[in-house]
Amino acid sequence: MELVCPAGSLPAFKAALNAGANAIYVGFKDDTNARHFTGLNFNDRQAQKALALARDSGVKLYVAINTYPQPTGWSRWQAAVDRAVELGADALIIADMGLMTYVKEKYPQQNIHLSVQGSSTNAASLKFYKEEFDIKRAVLPRVLATKQVEQLCEKSPVDLEVFGFGSLCIMVEGRCVLSSYITGESPNTCGVCSPAKHVRWEESANSRRSRLNNVLIDEYQHKENASYPTLCKGRFKVDENTYHALEQPTSLSTLEIIPQLARMGIKAIKIEGRQRSPAYVEQVVRVWREALDAFKQNGERFSVSPQWLEQLDKVSEGQQTSLGPYSRPWQ
């Protein structure tokens, strides 16, 4: 299985290369990708450098252009495609059908991967994307249970990629507009959930509070671990109880089901986190490389090493990992 790793900067790119990535995905410095933060992502010079490094080590480079073009910015999305093709990206990760049409008409040879933001969860939808846009691969949303992924693998006309590790973002993934309820912005429209300009951290003697556009998301007591201030992971008062009513701050980790995923025929595993640092990329990719190599060597006798878990838990949101929806028997 191909290990697909994130890079939000050149040093992160190098970290992924050194730690054993098979493919690395990047974005440009604008709202054409779903990690649009100041100071993050690649300008043309950096992208070219990344490509040269990738070619030297036989690693693939993918460019994420995975947000939905807004009426005022269509030319920006076209330009991003033009730049990525000119660069020589091995694939473009796209969610929007209009943009896919643009690629197919102008660059019929260019590989397209369907982004997770496209939220394709059944065989009919995958078939549609294959027929209309000739996508080569689809990234499955983190909402499916193992059984469902297995059924999809049997029927899918294209290669499938699943998330292996990263912050859990689960609300009808790819279609979540929860954050726009308080900020007017959401991942698909503006490239960010909980935009930093709306985030405020308040430190006091014994607690830390997070606010999103002034709405209190959570309050952490002394020494309690904090998490990303997304609306879905806040603590809310429901009746008389205050708790994580929607989702716990935790990270998804599917290390333990590597053999299952391989058996099903999953072709690639994606690590989330272009917004994270080179140190994170290095630590997570290294663990996954070791795990995939161990699986290759030991096959079905593969077992998860406690050190791997410890490493991953440390950099996880909420300092814990779970199998997320993969483990939900009721789906």
Next chain:
Amino acid sequence: MTLLTRSLSKTHNLIGKPVLARIHKLIPFRLKKKIIEEVLNRAFKQVIDDGDLEFLKGKVIVLNLSDLNESIFIGWNSSLQVLPRGEYDVEIRGDLDEFVTLALRKEDPDTLFFQRRICIQGDTELGLAVKNLIDSVDLEELPGAIRKGLSITETLYPYLMPSGAR
């Protein structure tokens, strides 16, 4: 932890840091300003050349080294500048050790933040942008002297800060 590590780290905490805090108070502002500006502008040269620091215009960032009781005010006006104390937009606060850990890329900044070892107050977007810019500096391309400094710190790191590698 070996005995050597333990004693070195103890020395660092009991003597090193207080001494550092003292020395640091003795250096006149003008000299400190000069040294820090020199290092910053060299370290961020590529980022500056790419025009990626323009968003800092008119903003003031404070690095607060809480254990040394020292705050460094940084601004931008065609080059990075150390400013006298005053109003600011965002404050990044933590112990010296945490900043060294970050400079050496030993730990992920988000992890330190979630673990409450680093605090960010004020304009979060600005703080995040600064974090991203620091992450985008390619250590391999830093000028020789700075690289050397980092590599010496790196060698000493496990001895001085065994806790840093938590």
